[in-house]
Amino acid sequence: xxxxxxxxxxxxxxxxxxxxxxxxxxxxxxxxxxxxxxxxxxxxxxxxxxxxxxxxxxxxxxxxxxxxxxxxxxxxxxxxxxxxxxxxxxxxxxxxxxxxxxxxxxxxxxxxxxxxxxxxxxxxxxxxxxxxxxxxxxxxxxxxxxxxxxxxxxxxxxxxxxxxxxxxxxxxxxxxxxxxxxxxxxxxxxxxxxxxxxxxxxxxxxxxxxxxxxxxxxxxxxxxxxxxxxxxxxxxxxxxxxxxxxxxxxxxxxxxxxxxxxxxxxxxxxxxxxxxxxxxxxxxxxxxxxxxxxxxxxxxxxxxxxxxxxxxxxxxxxxxxxxxxxxxxxxxxxxxxxxxxxxxxxxxxxxxxxxxxxxxxxxxxxxxxxxxxxxxxxxxxxxxxxxxxxxxxxxxxxxxxxxxxxxxxxxxxxxxxxxxxxxxxxxxxxxxxxxxxxxxxxxxxxxxxxxxxxxxxxxxxxxxxxxxxxxxxxxxxxxxxxxxxxxxxxxxxxxxxxxxxxxxxxxxxxxxxxxxxxxxxxxxxxxxxxxxxxxxxxxxxxxxxxxxxxxxxxxxxxxxxxxxxxxxxxxxxxxxxxxxxxxxxxxxxxxxxxxxxxxxxxxxxxxxxxxxxxxxxxxxxxxxxxxxxxxxxxxxxxxxxxxxxxxxxxxxxxxxxxxxxxxxxxxxxxxxxxxxxxxxxxxxx
Amino acid sequence: xxxxxxxxxxxxxxxxxxxxxxxxxxxxxxxxxxxxxxxxxxxxxxxxxxxxxxxxxxxxxxxxxxxxxxxxxxxxxxxxxxxxxxxxxxxxxxxxxxxxxxxxxxxxxxxxxxxxxxxxxxxxxxxxxxxxxxxxxxxxxxxxxxxxxxxxxxxxxxxxxxxxxx
Numbered sequence: 043x044x045x046x047x048x049x050x051x052x053x054x055x056x057x058x059x060x061x062x063x064x065x066x067x068x069x070x071x072x073x074x075x076x077x078x079x080x081x082x083x084x085x086x087x088x089x090x091x092x093x094x095x096x097x098x099x100x101x102x103x104x105x106x107x108x109x110x111x112x113x114x115x116x117x118x119x120x121x122x123x124x125x126x127x128x129x130x131x132x133x134x135x136x137x138x139x140x141x142x143x144x145x146x147x148x149x150x151x152x153x154x155x156x157x158x159x160x161x162x163x164x165x166x167x168x169x170x171x172x173x174x175x176x177x178x179x180x181x182x183x184x185x186x187x188x189x190x191x192x193x194x195x196x197x198x199x200x201x202x203x204x205x206x207x208x209x210x211x212x213x214x215x216x217x218x219x220x221x222x223x224x225x226x227x228x229x230x231x232x233x234x235x236x237x238x239x240x241x242x243x244x245x246x247x248x249x250x251x252x253x254x255x256x257x258x259x260x261x262x263x264x265x266x267x268x269x270x271x272x273x274x275x276x277x278x279x280x281x282x283x284x285x286x287x288x289x290x291x292x293x294x295x296x297x298x299x300x301x302x303x304x305x306x307x308x309x310x311x312x313x314x315x316x317x318x319x320x321x322x323x324x325x326x327x328x329x330x331x332x333x334x335x336x337x338x339x340x341x342x343x344x345x346x347x348x349x350x351x352x353x354x355x356x357x358x359x360x361x362x363x364x365x366x367x368x369x370x371x372x373x374x375x376x377x378x379x380x381x382x383x384x385x386x387x388x389x390x391x392x393x394x395x396x397x398x399x400x401x402x403x404x405x406x407x408x409x410x411x412x413x414x415x416x417x418x419x420x421x422x423x424x425x426x427x428x429x430x431x432x433x434x435x436x437x438x439x440x441x442x443x444x445x446x447x448x449x450x451x452x453x454x455x456x457x458x459x460x461x462x463x464x465x466x467x468x469x470x471x472x473x474x475x476x477x478x479x480x481x482x483x484x485x486x487x488x489x490x491x492x493x494x495x496x497x498x499x500x501x502x503x504x505x506x507x508x509x510x511x512x513x514x515x516x517x518x519x520x521x522x523x524x525x526x527x528x529x530x531x532x533x534x535x536x537x538x539x540x541x542x543x544x545x546x547x548x549x550x551x552x553x554x555x556x557x558x559x560x561x562x563x564x565x566x567x568x569x570x571x572x573x574x575x576x577x578x579x580x581x582x583x584x585x586x587x588x589x590x591x592x593x594x595x596x597x598x599x600x601x602x603x604x605x606x607x608x609x610x611x612x613x614x615x616x617x618x619x620x621x622x623x624x625x626x627x628x629x630x631x632x633x634x635x636x637x638x639x640x641x642x643x644x645x646x647x648x649x650x651x652x653x654x655x656x657x658x659x660x661x662x663x664x665x666x667x668x669x670x671x672x673x674x675x676x677x678x679x680x681x682x683x684x685x686x687x688x689x690x691x692x693x694x695x696x697x698x699x700x701x702x703x704x705x706x707x708x709x710x711x712x713x714x715x716x717x718x719x720x721x722x723x724x725x726x727x
Numbered sequence: 728x729x730x731x732x733x734x735x736x737x738x739x740x741x742x743x744x745x746x747x748x749x750x751x752x753x754x755x756x757x758x759x760x761x762x763x764x765x766x767x768x769x770x771x772x773x774x775x776x777x778x779x780x781x782x783x784x785x786x787x788x789x790x791x792x793x794x795x796x797x798x799x800x801x802x803x804x805x806x807x808x809x810x811x812x813x814x815x816x817x818x819x820x821x822x823x824x825x826x827x828x829x830x831x832x833x834x835x836x837x838x839x840x841x842x843x844x845x846x847x848x849x850x851x852x853x854x855x856x857x858x859x860x861x862x863x864x865x866x867x868x869x870x871x872x873x874x875x876x877x878x879x880x881x882x883x884x885x886x887x888x889x890x891x892x893x
Contacts, residue, residue: 347803351803599786599787643789644789644790645789645790646789681803683803683804683805684805685788685798685805685806685807686804686805686806686807686833686837686838686839687795687798687806687807687808687809687833687837687838687839687840687891688807688809688833688837688839688887688888688889688890688891689788689791689792689795689807689891692788692789692790692791693790694789694790695788695789695790697805698786698798698800698805699805700800700803700805704783704784704799704800705784705786705800706784706785706786706798706799706800706805707786708786708788708789708798
């Protein structure tokens with residue numbers, strides 16, 4: 043009985059782990075083949091590739107361990123170990139070593155596949171421990187540790203201390219190979235430095251290696267930041283400057299190519315001892331400074347809470363002002379207070395916008411992942427499909443973007459797997475041989491809409507209806523609109539049946555897509571034309587952190603409704619309401635809206651039927667529903683918090699918020715209510 | 728250089744952790760929060776108790792099982808409050824001035840509040856004095872111990888949470 047919710051939450055987490063690990067392994071395979079290629083051509087392996095491999099193994103080890111997959115974690119641990127030695131220059135890998143790494147990654151992939159199907163990783167324990175033994179026994183040729191002394195380099199003294207162990211190893215390696223070492227000094231706009239620095243790093247990678255990037259003191263103004271880049275390249279300093287489109291003076295050799303250290307130009311050698319000391323200290327502190335740019339989203343949440351509280355305090359100030367204005371004696375003071383209060387309000391709003399802005403990230407992150415998955419699917423399924431992505435610059439809250447990966451991945455996989463026909467079938471249908479999946483993101487007010495469209499075989503609504511009736515999900519003679527038919531595909535009992543998958547052209551797990559979206563306060567709607575293709579529209583709020591909310595009342599209880607989901611409010615008389623086939627309808631300027639009575643939905647005592655009620659018209663995407671409440675109580679900023687406790691979810695409740703005086707107010711889940719309103723078969727009794 | 732410093736810190740941390748383990752093995756004492764529900768003494772593991780609060784304004788949670796009394800705001804955090812009386816099949820009774828909400832850490836970092844009739848004291852009980860409950864003690868009770876002439880029943884927070892099926 044109990045613990046079901048927790049178990050499914052764990053299952054979900056494990057699923058997330060599997061998909062994350064899949065991606066890691068995929069990247070590791072790519073990296074390994076790059077290493078193998080370099081080895082075959084007798085080139086030195088790209089240090090960045092080895093380092094990335096190491097990090098992937100490290101991440102895999104951590105998350106596998108966290109989810110209790112001890113065997114997989116153990117395997118990743120040994121992989122990490124070998125790769126660490128490799129990247130630190132303490133080992134070189136020949137063909138047998140590469141083969142061993144390759145085998146490890148393949149075995150990890152097999153283990154993962156088993157996990158994905160719900161089997162434990164114990165089943166492979168023999169194979170894994172065998173491989174772990176071979177990795178441990180593998181004697182990677184150690185390299186002599188004695189490299190050239192780093193102290194012979196013309197580097198600011200503090201720089202060496204700021205290098206990580208890995209960076210230092212790379213520096214030694216470059217020295218040993220006799221490559222030129224260069225110090226590049228740039229000053230960048232703080233607002234865009236990450237991008238510019240990224241471009242610069244890529245340009246350096248084309249002609250050599252970037253060993254370290256260090257923030258450096260002495261920027262001309264507060265809005266600018268200086269960086270010191272240590273790069274190894276076969277090019278001379280002036281050639282490098284040219285290549286990077288930098289001023290010649292920005293690049294100076296730390297050791298000219300092949301030249302003894304003593305012949306370094308005066309600029310670098312002129313570092314006076316007194317100066318050295320201060321640089322040393324600053325380089326060390328600035329290094330840690332650069333890491334504080336990354337912020338835990340939880341801290342932003344806390345900041346957001348504070349802003350919310352600030353907004354509440356301001357509201358209290360305003361209320362005080364209103365009271366003061368009522369007294370003749372204090373009316374003057376009230377006006378002044380009002381002015382200050384308005385100024386404060388503006389600042390609070392700016393602060394709020396600022397914090398929200400920090401949380402925003404472009405969808406590009408998700409799109410990049412989709413591109414990778416598509417590339418892989420193309421190879422695996424041998425289908426020719428083009429993925430078109432539009433609106434990558436559309437910004438969403440970081441948390442939402444992360445939660446979006448799975449649903450989108452799901453939809454793309456389904457379209458790939460089931461919707462897009464084989465090239466021959468497409469030929470016969472007169473379609474281009476290459477299939478098309480297009481994802482288009484657009485911002486619409488406080489929502490972002492994501493359209494996932496394919497030009498595949500499409501779905502027949504009548505067939506969906508028939509299958510649903512066959513399964514007893516709907517009555518044999520149920521009258522369903524086109525949209526309601528497609529909506530059946532999102533029912534849990536429906537989409538998991540494999541034979542439906544064949545006939546519908548849509549795959550498994552659409553119910554998962556829907557529940558993921560609901561958790562984000564979003565909505566998913568499908569439409570399809572047989573033979574032409576299918577379109578799924580995901581509608582999501584831009585942020586979950588703070589919302590303007592409409593407060594409504596039913597009996598003695600208040601509820602908050604995110605204003606983004608409210609289209610309008612109106613007073614309705616009982617005569618505005620009508621019944622049709624068991625549903626209650628509201629006539630809104632000639633349009634029939636389904637009616638939900640909040641009291642009825644939430645099992646509260648119903649008010650007398652002849653009482654006047656307010657209708658809050660809720661909208662999500664194109665769907666709308668009229669929610670009937672007793673009172674409208676005003677607007678307020680609300681920080682939506684999850685409801686903690688053993689009860690996992692209450693349908694229709696998105697969370698709660700505290701509105702002063704420690705009183706918790708439930709926040710309604712607009713998308714769930716809109717869904718319920720649209721598809722309810724029975725009205726209130 | 729950094730790496731060397733890192734290693735020595737690691738060593739220190741490991742040594743400290745070892746020392747802690749050894750200490751814990753030597754003293755097998757359990758700290759328990761004693762509460763009263765329906766006139767009977769019960770105990771909760773102290774390490775699972777986050778805080779104890781007085782009864783404040785509570786908001787009803789619709790569509791929830793009866794065990795869930797509602798939600799409260801703990802300095803902005805919204806927490807479900809559950810009825811320990813009902814969980815332990817004690818007769819319903821309105822809360823009194825001695826009623827408290829014991830906020831427990833859940834398994835997954837969540838917290839939950841449990842309404843009890845009173846919080847009386849913290850007990851230090853040697854592990855050896857905790858004995859298995861008789862067969863019909865109910866699934867929430869994992870052990871009992873004799874204090875004076877009364878048996879105190881030790882409750883298992885995870886099983887309490889599991890009473891609420893989703």
